[in-house]
Amino acid sequence: MSTPPKGFGKAKVELSIDAETYKVFAQICTRKGLTPSILVEKYMKEAIAKG
Numbered sequence: 001m002s003t004p005p006k007g008f009g010k011a012k013v014e015l016s017i018d019a020e021t022y023k024v025f026a027q028i029c030t031r032k033g034l035t036p037s038i039l040v041e042k043y044m045k046e047a048i049a050k051g
Contacts, residue, residue, distance in 0.1 A: 013040070 017025075022036075029036045 026036055029039055032039075
């Protein structure tokens with residue numbers, strides 16, 4: 001298997017989230033066919049782009 005390009009990597013993020021809030025968020029993600037981590041990553045990228 002080839003190695004990923006330099007600078008590429010994933011970081012584990014640990015958050016303390018209310019269980020009910022996460023449950024609702026996970027259901028929304030499931031309806032959209034995504035995982036919660038994909039949406040969080042997308043929103044992080046948007047926040048970085050906006051500055």
